[in-house]
Amino acid sequence: MFVRFPKDTASISWTNHIKNKMAFYGLSESKIKSILSYPKRKEEGIAPDTFASMKRNDKKNRKEEIWVMYIDKKNKMKVSTLKKRSKILMISAWRYPGVSKVGAQIPIPEDMLSELGGFFKLPEESLL
Numbered sequence: 001m002f003v004r005f006p007k008d009t010a011s012i013s014w015t016n017h018i019k020n021k022m023a024f025y026g027l028s029e030s031k032i033k034s035i036l037s038y039p040k041r042k043e044e045g046i047a048p049d050t051f052a053s054m055k056r057n058d059k060k061n062r063k064e065e066i067w068v069m070y071i072d073k074k075n076k077m078k079v080s081t082l083k084k085r086s087k088i089l090m091i092s093a094w095r096y097p098g099v100s101k102v103g104a105q106i107p108i109p110e111d112m113l114s115e116l117g118g119f120f121k122l123p124e125e126s127l128l
Contacts, residue, residue: 004029011087012036018068018090025095027066032093035068045069046108050091057095065096067107 039053
């Protein structure tokens with residue numbers, strides 16, 4: 001399967017990590033951008049100054065969520081200000097099988113936590 005990786009623009013830049021995860025999970029650039037523009041839910045990320053947005057992707061026999069983690073370089077502390085479209089650094093994306101609880105810790109697969117540990121200094125409890 002051919003994967004077309006996204007290119008950096010004036011408003012969004014992409015890390016190699018998210019590009020690899022998009023290929024692994026079969027996510028397109030337009031799907032990631034739609035989650036960023038119209039999320040069902042926004043949470044603070046586990047790494048400092050990061051945010052995570054989620055959109056449901058339910059099928060007939062399967063319930064799942066698609067999560068995107070990013071840094072808003074201009075408005076680091078306000079999730080609600082993302083509509084201003086400042087420069088955004090896309091960090092990671094993943095599919096979560098099932099339904100996560102609102103307000104609970106963001107469900108991130110363990111292999112991704114270990115990979116992200118190299119980018120950020122994560123809290124000890126999140127690596128358990």
